[in-house]
Amino acid sequence: MKTVADERFMRLAINEAIKGGAADEVPVGAVVVKDGKVIARAHNEKEKRNCALYHAEILAIRRAAKKLGNWYLEGCTLYVTLEPCVMCVGAIVNSRLDRVVYGAADPRFGFLGSVADIPRDYPTNHVFEKETGVLGEECGALLTEFFRKKRAKR
């Protein structure tokens, strides 16, 4: 169920995505929220760190675990502008987040409803609540615009 706070926190994730885009990263942003407070923010840093693991979700989860001093992210919600890939869905399961809210669906690489829905299609050891399409058009437009500019430069 969507909450009134969902758009507010997604807007913070969008701000992160914009920061990523300004640094020439694919503009995806994420925040982790616990008890109504943001405990971690991140954007995609794959190019900066030269490592395919540094998606926004991974960095946000890592920062949240560090902040709480606990790998077990019970009571936490992850807001992310794009539907998570298979790696990030696995990271969410492993870290036991309570809830994931995403903006734009990813029909090619999204494993939380598009290509597959891992926690629902398979017997994983953790099931979490999900909410989709929060500010989805805005989240998707950031990506469309980023790739349009990239193509125009070539």
Added chain:
Amino acid sequence: MKTVADERFMRLAINEAIKGGAADEVPVGAVVVKDGKVIARAHNEKEKRNCALYHAEILAIRRAAKKLGNWYLEGCTLYVTLEPCVMCVGAIVNSRLDRVVYGAADPRFGFLGSVADIPRDYPTNHVFEKETGVLGEECGALLTEFFRKKRAKR
């Protein structure tokens, strides 16, 4: 196709798993090999780092990318003592490794043949060669023994 070198490199991954177990981590180890040389070694460090993302595969991939100065791990093989979980399979796809060799199958959480076989069951953007069961009994015995001791302590 299994190569003569596979057992040799898996033995190095087993050594890593043993180091992990000695540090009270679930004993899973991994190495990344390129052109016949080990370029990264890692064991599970979830407890030490208090973060569910630090599986052996994730750390080995991160170290390999750092070593090569490139996120694109073309020409690399990952050896890991246990079948990768869904997060680690995603990390392998995202990092474009050529080949993955694992030891013991994981019927509960393995997403490279057991619960599912992600790169074969879905249209992902990268398909890699896989080899299973290399020193599998030895790899599995490390885990069985670790959990047996844990239970005995309780």
